Amino acid sequence: VELTCSYTYPSGYTITTTFWFTKIYAEENYVSLKDDPDYKGRVTYREDEENGHTLTITDLRESDSATYMFRFTDQTGGWKYFGKPGVTLSVTGTDPTNIIEGTCLRLFCESICFLQDNPSYIWYKNGQRLFSHETKYLILDPVCSEDAGRYACAVNGQEDLASAEKTLTVRYHLRVKPSGEIVEGSSVTLTCSSDANPPVDKYTWYKKNVTSPKASGQSYNITNIISEDRGEYYCEAENKYGRLISSSVSVDVQCKFT
Structure with missing residues (x-):
């Protein structure tokens, strides 16, 4: 996780010390996270442009849930500041099952x-x-x-x-299986099926080499199909874990003889 702040100070001063902390053991006794045994080896500081400062914490743990504050001082120690109220980080555990x-x-x-x-x-x-x-x-x-x-x-x-x-x-992510029957002059329905968990929120149909979508919804109905409708069709299914594009189905419109 990265926490970023920016700061300003009066002209004529030079900032010599910058660090992040969560603990104050006594007045004016701030412990830099780099020196905190609970974070040892897991934090890095980065000075950004225009007085910005970024804290990076790796190997994040539930015990890292805390309020993080930033402090800087000048060369004389006369100008000191730390950011209140800070930013609160909440780290939740994962369910291995x-x-x-x-x-x-x-x-x-x-x-x-x-x-x-x-x-x-x-x-x-x-x-x-x-x-x-x-x-x-x-x-x-x-x-x-x-x-x-x-x-x-x-x-x-x-x-x-x-x-x-x-x-x-x-x-699991999405699995999409389009299907359909093609008969000239009839109505053809292409169906996008998925066993996604959680269920699909949105279906979108496309034709290859056509930029704009053709339709939305789990089924795409082409009425009175003609030769211009032939081509490769595919659907895109989306749930909260991401989106997946199906393999394409070929619509090959055959001439109907009467």
Whole structure:
């Protein structure tokens, strides 16, 4: 995360010290984040143009939730300032059982019992054993929608002491499958289907080599289709995780003989 501020000071002064802080241990005892053991090695300062200053915090943690303030002093120490009330940063945790498709997930099986060296483990999905996984780690890389389900584990030989189940929910991007039948003179409907989670908010239809969209909505209806309508069509589906363009469907209008 980056926090940025700008500051001004009277002419004739030279600013010698600039830093960010969250803690004041005593009056005039401000601890720069660079010297704060809770942030050691995770913060950088950058002087920007026109008296701007940027704080960058890497490896963000929930414990970084705090109010951040900026301080500067001049060469004499006579001109001092720190920004109140500061900016409040709120860092929330992530739910490891609710993950976006395409990322990596590692499940870990831990036992409080005394175990022999290098025990093997059993993993279950929806009550069925996963025979391809026998270590304490179950790695799903990348996660796909088919990985959603209830997971549990046990030490091999102690199947009656299986762990409680954890439900994995996979939030996935969009998959779009257009379809349609083409008959000259009839009405043709192209349908954009998606199993997106969460559901699609917006569908838009395009024809290749045509800049402006042709239609919006899950279905695109071409009435009384003619030869000029032939070409490649595709749809764009969008939800809060992003947008995806479908593969194209070819509309090849055949002549109708009477």
